[in-house]
Amino acid sequence: MSERLQNLLEGAFPDARGLEVLDRTGGGDHFHVTVVSPRFAGLSLVEQHRLVYDALAEPLADGTIHELRITTRGDA
Amino acid sequence: MSDLSDRIKETIDTEPVVAFIKGTHEQCMCGNSERALQALRSVGASFTAIDVLPDPAIRQELSALSSWPTIPQVFVGGELVGGADIVQELATTGELEAKLNEKLGDAWRDGGEERTVAVTDRQDPFRLAR
Numbered sequence: 001m002s003e004r005l006q007n008l009l010e011g012a013f014p015d016a017r018g019l020e021v022l023d024r025t026g027g028g029d030h031f032h033v034t035v036v037s038p039r040f041a042g043l044s045l046v047e048q049h050r051l052v053y054d055a056l057a058e059p060l061a062d063g064t065i066h067e068l069r070i071t072t073r074g075d076a
Numbered sequence: 077m078s079d080l081s082d083r084i085k086e087t088i089d090t091e092p093v094v095a096f097i098k099g100t101h102e103q104c105m106c107g108n109s110e111r112a113l114q115a116l117r118s119v120g121a122s123f124t125a126i127d128v129l130p131d132p133a134i135r136q137e138l139s140a141l142s143s144w145p146t147i148p149q150v151f152v153g154g155e156l157v158g159g160a161d162i163v164q165e166l167a168t169t170g171e172l173e174a175k176l177n178e179k180l181g182d183a184w185r186d187g188g189e190e191r192t193v194a195v196t197d198r199q200d201p202f203r204l205a206r
Contacts, residue, residue, distance in 0.1 A: 018178065024132050029150075046161045060145050068146060070161050 001028035001064065005056060011068040012055030018073070029066035040074035048052045081137040084118045084126075087142040088141075092180050094151045095136055097189040100192040101125040110158040112148040113190075115160075115167035121176055123150075131198045153179030 002021045009019055016034030034053060040048045049070050059065045088094055095112055099105030101123075104113060118122050128134045128147055139145055142156050150157045152175055157163060166172035176184045 045165065046156055046158050049158065049162060050143065057145075069108075070159075 002031070005031060005033060005059065005065075007059070008055050008072070009035060009052070011075070013039060015039065017019070024067075024069070029064065031065060031067070032071070032073040033049040034073075036041060036073040036075070038074065040072050048074070077110045077131075078135055078137065079140065080131075080196055084134065084138055085141060086127060087124070087195060088151045091124040091151075092184055093176070094126060094149060095102070095123050096128055096134075096149045098127070098129050098147055099129050101190040102192070105129065106147070109148045110145075111160040112163045113118045113174065115151070115163040116145055117188065117190075118167050119173050119176070119187045120173075121184050122186050125190065125192040126195055127192055128160060129182045130194070134154055134195060152176055152184075155179065 002062065003019055004025050005021045006019065007051070008046050009021070010016070013019065015059065016035055016037045020034040022032040024030040035052055049072060052070050052072060053060065056068070060068070092095070093116065094159045095116065097104060097106065097109035099109060099110065101113060104110040111123070128138065135147060138149065142149055144156060144159065146159055148160055157166065159173060164170065166175065
């Protein structure tokens with residue numbers, strides 16, 4: 001499941017300088033994703049997280065992701 | 077727009093600080109909701125909590141209004157400030173206080189009062205206090 005999230009994030013942030021998906025509990029439904037991308041430059045944290053939510057819209061909507069923590073950085 | 081959606085929007089627009097959470101401020105049922113409340117408490121902000129658990133429609137209508145898919149959601153002066161991760165980070169960097177000052181002036185520094193109100197009568201022991 002982490003791999004599916006990783007693939008979705010790589011597709012959405014092809015220029016990412018850092019991309020990490022952590023399965024927090026090992027159960028495949030509680031995740032902490034970290035994305036470092038120049039695309040975040042100048043965006044508010046709300047706007048940054050919205051981009052991550054957009055990338056993961058499918059697993060969020062179908063219930064795959066039960067809980068999601070997000071860390072975003074605009075700098076490398 | 078539904079009545080419920082109207083009541084959610086009215087609450088966001090009229091309450092200075094609103095946190096939509098799972099549970100109440102006294103009995104929080106979710107670690108992420110608790111993190112958001114702790115962040116607000118860490119800066120001494122008063123807040124009004126809304127429990128989304130009594131009715132799944134609350135969460136659906138809220139996310140439709142806010143374009144934010146997860147709970148918790150914290151609003152200051154009618155603006156979505158973020159979920160648990162963002163509010164926690166902003167509290168750490170001092171930006172949460174800056175946002176509260178920007179939106180509310182000194183009004184949020186009134187002693188860290190907390191309450192939970194309802195936006196629906198369904199399965200809920202609380203009544204809207206106003």
